[in-house]
Amino acid sequence: MKDSQIKKLIQQEAKRQKSVINLIASENYVSKDVLEALGSVLTNKYAEGYPGRRYYGGNTIIDKVEQMAIDRALKLFKLKSADWHANVQPLSGSPANFAVYSALVPQGGRIMGMKLSSGGHLTHGQPVSMTGKFWKQVPYEVDAKTGLLIYEELKKLAVAEKPNIIVAGFTAYPRIVDFKKFREIADASGAILMVDMSHFAGLVAGGVYPSPFPYADVVTTTTHKTLRGPRQAIIFVRKDEREFNKKIDKTIIPGLQGGPHENNIAGVAIALKEAMTPVYKKYVKQVVKNAKALAGELSRLGWKVISGGTDSHLLLVDTWSNGVPGKEASDKLEKAGIIVNMNTVPGDARGPMDPSGIRLGTPAETTRGKKEKDMIKIAQKIDKVLRK
Numbered sequence: 001m002k003d004s005q006i007k008k009l010i011q012q013e014a015k016r017q018k019s020v021i022n023l024i025a026s027e028n029y030v031s032k033d034v035l036e037a038l039g040s041v042l043t044n045k046y047a048e049g050y051p052g053r054r055y056y057g058g059n060t061i062i063d064k065v066e067q068m069a070i071d072r073a074l075k076l077f078k079l080k081s082a083d084w085h086a087n088v089q090p091l092s093g094s095p096a097n098f099a100v101y102s103a104l105v106p107q108g109g110r111i112m113g114m115k116l117s118s119g120g121h122l123t124h125g126q127p128v129s130m131t132g133k134f135w136k137q138v139p140y141e142v143d144a145k146t147g148l149l150i151y152e153e154l155k156k157l158a159v160a161e162k163p164n165i166i167v168a169g170f171t172a173y174p175r176i177v178d179f180k181k182f183r184e185i186a187d188a189s190g191a192i193l194m195v196d197m198s199h200f201a202g203l204v205a206g207g208v209y210p211s212p213f214p215y216a217d218v219v220t221t222t223t224h225k226t227l228r229g230p231r232q233a234i235i236f237v238r239k240d241e242r243e244f245n246k247k248i249d250k251t252i253i254p255g256l257q258g259g260p261h262e263n264n265i266a267g268v269a270i271a272l273k274e275a276m277t278p279v280y281k282k283y284v285k286q287v288v289k290n291a292k293a294l295a296g297e298l299s300r301l302g303w304k305v306i307s308g309g310t311d312s313h314l315l316l317v318d319t320w321s322n323g324v325p326g327k328e329a330s331d332k333l334e335k336a337g338i339i340v341n342m343n344t345v346p347g348d349a350r351g352p353m354d355p356s357g358i359r360l361g362t363p364a365e366t367t368r369g370k371k372e373k374d375m376i377k378i379a380q381k382i383d384k385v386l387r388k
């Protein structure tokens with residue numbers, strides 16, 4: 001690289017990434033092949049449109065790249081192209097979710113989504129997000145005591161409020177989500193069911209978390225979390241007489257986006273193929289074992305783990321119940337070389353800029369080869385740092 005200033009910063013960041021313990025639940029380390037695709041000449045090409053239907057010439061090879069990503073996305077999640085459609089062009093998770101609502105929910109319509117403080121994402125209709133300005137959120141929460149979803153309550157809310165779409169799948173809910181129950185709730189209230197599986201897509205692919213596909217109308221996912229690909233997103237759409245697939249394709253381009261980032265799409269295709277391997281299946285199993293080990297040891301050391309543990313790659317710790325605010329906990333840990341994010345906990349009385357807890361996740365450190373015994377040591381280090 002000739003630009004020595006940027007080169008130096010990249011080297012510094014590479015060193016930082018190597019030198020810390022990374023417990024950010026939504027981060028991971030991509031393979032060399034994925035990095036190579038990201039830095040390839042595919043970035044030079046404009047490809048507005050879809051394979052076989054582009055506005056620009058010169059796309060015969062690009063078409064093959066994008067089609068390969070689409071085919072692999074369907075194959076990884078065991079979907080038939082007769083039943084499901086995959087759009088691999090969304091630039092990230094937020095634009096993917098925005099595109100789904102733009103296509104399927106009339107302006108001013110209602111999105112039933114989980115509150116941020118309970119583990120929902122900004123784009124699940126939070127008032128501060130554009131998804132809460134163009135549409136109205138019907139918020140739901142987890143039980144403040146147990147940290148769990150109460151499906152009966154959700155059903156009552158949905159039947160009373162009649163949202164256009166219900167969003168299941170969260171950024172800080174450590175437990176398994178019952179998608180069948182969400183389907184029943186959507187049917188009882190006449191809503192579309194969307195699952196945002198950004199966090200746990202890799203766990204679904206590896207068979208250690210239930211698949212939302214038998215129940216959802218639309219499934220969105222980022223590709224850079226447990227899936228371990230580049231920063232990008234995929235929208236999966238059930239094909240039926242409602243033709244949501246056509247509506248969503250049209251919303252992505254020409255509705256919201258211009259030229260797709262085909263270098264990223266190539267990186268996604270590589271990550272999807274990597275996720276089909278036995279090595280990856282072993283990896284996601286270990287991710288969950290590691291999260292359970294981390295949660296178990298932190299509980300044993302006297303920390304309040306929300307819902308008492310985890311079924312996935314992430315856990316939430318209420319540090320404030322031991323007198324440590326979330327921001328202070330995150331800052332102290334960073335100084336000690338452990339990177340986490342501060343996070344609200346269910347029923348949080350503190351604000352999102354200094355909440356009551358922290359969120360921890362194991363995908364990144366598991367990629368680096370960590371096992372349960374390492375997680376126990378990390379938990380002990382966290383305990384020591386936070387009690388100082």
Ligand code: DSN
Pocket residue numbers: 025026093121171
């Ligand atoms: N920032 C992601 C996360 O950490 O969960 C969601 O957008």
